Amino acid sequence: MFSGNTVSCLVPTAGAWSVLCASHHNNRVRGCDLFGCGGFNSRRDGDSLHKAVDVVCDDYSIVNAPFSGTLRGPVVGIQYDGVKLTNSGEHFYCVKIFNIRPYRYMGPISQGEALGYLLPLQERFSGITSHMELQMCDRSDPSPYI
Numbered sequence: 001m002f003s004g005n006t007v008s009c010l011v012p013t014a015g016a017w018s019v020l021c022a023s024h025h026n027n028r029v030r031g032c033d034l035f036g037c038g039g040f041n042s043r044r045d046g047d048s049l050h051k052a053v054d055v056v057c058d059d060y061s062i063v064n065a066p067f068s069g070t071l072r073g074p075v076v077g078i079q080y081d082g083v084k085l086t087n088s089g090e091h092f093y094c095v096k097i098f099n100i101r102p103y104r105y106m107g108p109i110s111q112g113e114a115l116g117y118l119l120p121l122q123e124r125f126s127g128i129t130s131h132m133e134l135q136m137c138d139r140s141d142p143s144p145y146i
Helices: none
Strands: 053-056 062-064 069-075 082-086 094-098 100-102 106-109 114-118 131-136
Touching: 082 100, 082 114
Parallel strands: none
Antiparallel strands: 053 131, 062 114, 069 082, 069 106, 082 094, 094 131, 100 114
């Protein structure tokens, strides 16, 4: 029998966050298309790495809050603006969600509540897989949570 001190590690549960795009039943990472790949650390523009995950969503679809927290204002992305969302408690998260038009930029929001809608990527990038971009504030990999 083991005796002594033990150390426990918090490992994120796969799919710990709710479905982000109301028009989909799960959070699916964008594969590769003419404009690149949507996975974390995918190569972009030569040697740069994509420090986010692109989650497939249809143009103009409702985007839901992945977890309960507080909207902390707008953030500027490469293609479109987005919003910053944080929470507090046992599992702290801080994410930036791009390519959306938030209904508001500040205040509390509940997990699964409508956050905004996906802006029309097809109008600017014909042939791209429409998606929202999900980036952890510390630029770590959000994949284990989705």
